[in-house]
Amino acid sequence: MKKIISVVGARPNFMKVAPLYREFKKYDDKIQHLICHTGQHYDEKMSKIFFDELELPKPDFYLGVGSGTHAEQIAGVMVAFEKVLQQEMPDLVIVVGDVNSTIACSLVASRFGIKVAHVEAGLRSFDRSMPEEINRMLTDTIADYLFVTEQSGINNLHHEGIREDRIFFTGNVMIDSLVHYLPKVEKSDILQKLSLSPRDYILVTLHRPANVDTEEGLKGLFGMLNRISAKKKIVFPIHPRTKNNLEKYGLTNIVSGNILLTDPLGYIEFVSLIKNSLLIVTDSGGIQEESTYLQIPCITVRDNTERPVTVTVGTNRLIGTDTGKVEKAVDEILEGKIKRGHIPELWDGHAAGRICKIVAEFI
Ligand code: UD1
Numbered sequence: 001m002k003k004i005i006s007v008v009g010a011r012p013n014f015m016k017v018a019p020l021y022r023e024f025k026k027y028d029d030k031i032q033h034l035i036c037h038t039g040q041h042y043d044e045k046m047s048k049i050f051f052d053e054l055e056l057p058k059p060d061f062y063l064g065v066g067s068g069t070h071a072e073q074i075a076g077v078m079v080a081f082e083k084v085l086q087q088e089m090p091d092l093v094i095v096v097g098d099v100n101s102t103i104a105c106s107l108v109a110s111r112f113g114i115k116v117a118h119v120e121a122g123l124r125s126f127d128r129s130m131p132e133e134i135n136r137m138l139t140d141t142i143a144d145y146l147f148v149t150e151q152s153g154i155n156n157l158h159h160e161g162i163r164e165d166r167i168f169f170t171g172n173v174m175i176d177s178l179v180h181y182l183p184k185v186e187k188s189d190i191l192q193k194l195s196l197s198p199r200d201y202i203l204v205t206l207h208r209p210a211n212v213d214t215e216e217g218l219k220g221l222f223g224m225l226n227r228i229s230a231k232k233k234i235v236f237p238i239h240p241r242t243k244n245n246l247e248k249y250g251l252t253n254i255v256s257g258n259i260l261l262t263d264p265l266g267y268i269e270f271v272s273l274i275k276n277s278l279l280i281v282t283d284s285g286g287i288q289e290e291s292t293y294l295q296i297p298c299i300t301v302r303d304n305t306e307r308p309v310t311v312t313v314g315t316n317r318l319i320g321t322d323t324g325k326v327e328k329a330v331d332e333i334l335e336g337k338i339k340r341g342h343i344p345e346l347w348d349g350h351a352a353g354r355i356c357k358i359v360a361e362f363i
Contacts (some may be wrong), residue, residue: 002033003090009040009077009101012174012286015267016096016119018054019176019352027360034060036084038077038101042066046240049266052176053184054177061123070131077104085112095139096173098132098285098306105158106142116175119173119355121146122153122286123306129210132285136306142302145362146354149289150309150344151175151251170354171346174286175293179349181268188272194235194260196276200347203249203277205261207239211283211301211321213217215249217244222302224323228281228330229258235273236261281326281345288316293347297338299329315341325343 004024015033024033039058041047050056063080065073077100085093085108095107096119109116115169124131140146140157148154149172191198209337211217219258223236238246238261239246246252253259265273274280274290279349281299284289288307291298292314310316317339319329337350346354 001032002030002092003034003088004092004094004359004363005034005036005088005090006094007036007038007081007097007101007105009038009065010097011041011046011264012052012284013054013101014047014054015098015177015286016173018056018095019173019180020094020119021056022180022354023287023352023356027356030249031360031363034088034090036061036063036081036105038081039064039066039101039107040077040101043264044207045264045266050361051095053181053267054109054300063307066102073100074172077101077180078108081105081108082111085109085114091116092117094119094359095143098123098136098139099280100131100298102214106139106363107118112143114279115144116142117145117147117359119147120149122148122155122157122167123150124152124359125304126300129302131209131326133306140185145358147358148327149347149351150307152308168355168358169346170358171190172289172349173342173351173355174289175347176349176352177267178271178293180291181271184268185271185275188268190265190272191276194262195237196233196273198276198279200233201277203282204234204236205271205280205282205284206289206301207241208283208302209241212242212245217250218245218249218251219254220323222246222251224327225269226254227261228327231331231334232257232278235262235277236260237265237270237273239264245355260287276308276329279330281330288314289347291315292341293343295341295343297333299326299333300331301326304311309344311343313342313344315339 065076
């Protein structure tokens, strides 16, 4: 029997590990698959609801690391995960995405000589001021198996000299979750709950430190959202980082009446909001992919994206952080100038199946 530990830490990790958990059950005669939750995200609304909705079991290990500076968070995960590995000595550690928990656990596993698989490898924004970019690069350097979602990832790994036989183009596990839960999404009553009509609202999420950690940044963005909301209702499920910063700078009154701020939503409700929206304004990574799959126009408020296929093939437009340009891009969509897209290669709901098959062969 081989032992595998998959690591989750923050909100965008949960929907990536859920399909792996389901697939590994098919191999339960030869693979024991365990889940370690670092506790980077810990709230009911940032964590627990996702375990419930995505039918993930109670984690086998919970490290309870919580918030803090990046150094505190990464170091805290490392110290706690080292104890788990000492006790369990798995044959493989699987990490996903690019959050602090991803790099922290990869580093510890490599020190024990335990093989590491990185799901969603090779993505690069080429912006080293993003903590996620450093997390991605370092994790890919450590990883023994690199599972890639799009062609750009393969090209990037080649340029960085990663051995060809470690790289596998397997598709997008986050889209696996989306495909799997679409029937439940169809039944969600979130639109009624929030008194919304399909295609009659703009969905906004903004939480990148570069956008929301300064007073000027927040004032600029909310000024823009206020102007946009005069033309179309905005729904903004607000991330704790953004909410905390609005409070910190005394800006909670800046939000206009036609912007509906909600608490962070669960997976099913949030995907339903994406699917029924007129357009999305975001600085998230994953939402660029989900909107591409659901063919909803997406305006990305960043200067770069590590997911370029969402722009070249999908519905995403990379507009940058100039609020005038974002507003113009929104206006174009409101006037009916809509970018149509296609679904990228291998975003078909079967990525986790491919990954587990490869893992089962190799370990
Ligand atoms: C992290 C990831 C980011 C991902 C995002 C999704 C890193 C470097 N960043 O950023 O890539 O897009 O998660 O959400 O790993 N907080 C709560 N409750 C929680 C979790 C956080 O209130 O359950 C608050 C805390 O005040 C915390 C702040 O949110 O200080 C930021 O959380 P943190 O995990 O440090 O980073 P995120 O901004 O969420």
